[in-house]
Amino acid sequence: MRIFTMELKRNWYHLFTETVCLILMIGILLYLFLNWGSFPNKIPGHYNAAGVADRPGNKGELLVTPLLDGYCT
Numbered sequence: 001m002r003i004f005t006m007e008l009k010r011n012w013y014h015l016f017t018e019t020v021c022l023i024l025m026i027g028i029l030l031y032l033f034l035n036w037g038s039f040p041n042k043i044p045g046h047y048n049a050a051g052v053a054d055r056p057g058n059k060g061e062l063l064v065t066p067l068l069d070g071y072c073t
Contacts, residue, residue, distance in 0.1 A: 021069075028066045 008014075036059075045057030 025066055025069050032062055032066070 044053035
């Protein structure tokens with residue numbers, strides 16, 4: 001059984017966008033690291049259609065997005 005893989009040609013645009021995304025991800029992690037003590041222990045985890053927070057979460061959930069971003073790239 002053969003598995004086909006597609007090799008993508010990388011150009012300046014791909015390099016530029018990946019670099020910008022990496023810089024932004026590092027910036028988010030740096031911001032979280034520097035301001036971790038000033039965040040409350042409970043943060044809004046979800047908002048309903050009216051814009052009211054309906055699920056509290058802990059501040060550790062702030063790390064989910066940048067970590068998933070790093071895993072997916």
